[in-house]
Amino acid sequence: MIEASTPTAPDAKTDEVKIAVVGAHLSGMPLNVQLVDLAARFVSPDRTAPLYRLFDLAGSVPPKPGLLRVSDGSGAQIEVEIWALSHDAYGRFVSMIPSPLCIGTIELESGPVQGFLVEPYAVDGSPDITAHGGWRAYMSQKA
DSSP states (O other), X not given: XXXXXXXXXXXXXXXXXXXXXXXXXXXTSTTHHHHHHTTXXXXXXXEBOSOEEXXXXXXXXXXXXXXXXXXXXXXXXXEEEXXXXXXXXXXXXXXTOOTTEEEEEEEETTEEEEEEEEXXXXXXXXXXXXXXXXXXXXXXXXX
């Protein structure tokens, strides 16, 4: 008999939802306070599977990236952070996310998790910053 299982980290709590953040919600970035105010718990750094491209969403305030899954083989691994929120806090957090950002399933080195993605239309004309490997590295280089 084969049993289906959902992968979870050894320290995962059953009353938590994990979410991957990729830009302005990273530790030390301007929107991280939204996670802290909701009593989110930092879990670990991670990287996406090599299936994504990262774009600077020019004009967003504060500056934000957009993570887009691609199917043409041009993807790369992008640095992310995993945070855990209570189910209630997760709902409140997701309700604050402005378009064109959205939440979906992201494939990480450690397995699938909910996380930030961008609607494809929003990357038209946006600088592709994938080569930096992550938002923090891009912002450091930009400064």
